[in-house]
Amino acid sequence: MLEKMSKKFFLSLSKNRLISSGAKKWGLKLGASQVVAGVTIDEVINVLTELNKEGLHCTVDHLGEYVQEREEAINSKDMCKKTIEAIAQHNISSHLSIKLTQLGLDIDRDFCLANMKEIVEVAKKHQIFIRLDMEDFARYEKTLYILEELRKDYDKIGTVIQAYLHRASEDVKSLAGVNLRLVKGAYKEAPNVAIQEKNKIDENYFELIKLHLLSGSYTAIASHDHQIIDKVKEFAKENKISNKQFEFQMLYGMRQELQKKLAKEGYTMRVYVPFGRDWYGYFMRRLAERPQNVKWAMKGLFSKS
Incomplete structure (x- = not known):
């Protein structure tokens, strides 16, 4: 019960625009630096380089969501394009x-699509894979x-399917062949949209994995769950x-030893590496997923950085 209340609390905080706006001025506080790889492109490139040296592949996310202004969406688009160029320039293994919503999905779908097409043109030039987060x-x-x-126009694009959705299985079937x-x-x-029971979500998650693998799809x-991985x-x-x-x-900052172990065993291990000033919503969702991570926030309150 307490865990459910904690999750609900942090999820509600993740959508608080007033606090999120203030957080952009704080820098990486409340322990966010544990899971966010910096604010600038240069900072994240340094992190990606080190992860690659350890045999880990990456996918980088310039943080941002629920944008309401066209100018902000355009700025986010430009940052995504610059990030792709930096990945290519430094010869980094990263998606x-x-x-x-960072690119204006809530403003206008076609406006968002136009922004994405510009990003895709840069990705196509360097043959870099793009993941549309769900x-x-x-x-x-x-x-x-x-x-x-x-x-x-470009097949090196995939998305994310969430196992708690009732429709997830049908979507995985319809997206056979897509990464x-x-x-x-x-x-x-x-409840009419998503499964609420954790054990049933876990069961469905593994069923989706099997379904997509057996279709021959990448x-x-x-998951950070070693039982699922095994x-x-x-x-x-x-x-x-x-x-x-x-x-x-796996997420940046989570189960790092297991990440390295999987890479040494010959599996492709990709680290999801977020960066940017708009870190607040992402960090709150990490706390919602694992309330025990609140200790990061508590340490951050007393940090001088």
Whole structure:
């Protein structure tokens, strides 16, 4: 009960625009530097370089969401383009992850699509993969529409399917052949939209992994759960699925030793590396997922940095 209340509390904080606006002026406070790799492109490039040296691949996310002003969306678009150029310039093994509300999805779908097309042109030049992050269910259909439109001209684009959604299985089937990141889901959704019981979400998550792998599709398994990871390894061996058909993904700052272990075992291990001034919403969702991480925030309150 306490954990559910804590999750609800932090999820509500993640959407508080007043606090989020103030957080941009604070810098990486409240322990956010544990899970956010800096504010500038130079800072994140340094982190990506070090992760690559350890045999870890990356996907970088310039943080931002729920943008309401066109100018801010255009600025975010330009930052995404610059990030791609920096990845290419430094010869870094990294994808780019993008939240479409950062690019104006809530302002106008076609405006957002136009912004994404500009980003795709830069990605195409350098052959860098782009992941459209899935946000809350209110933006779900629009995200799938933009994915479909972009893939008409560039196939190195994928998205995310959340296992807690009732419709997840059908969407995985319809997206066979698309590089999908499979996650459990981190937003608060209504019971008619999403499964509420953790054990049932876990069960559905593994079913989706099996479904996508057996379709021959490239699958990104985003989990810090060693039991899930072990089950995936075993399933792949039993079904003669090559390690090159899937990868494991974890968040920057989480289970670092396990990340290195998987890389040494020959699996593709990709680290989701966020950066930028708009860190607040992302950090609150990390606290919602794992309330024990509140200790970061407590330490951050007394940090001089």
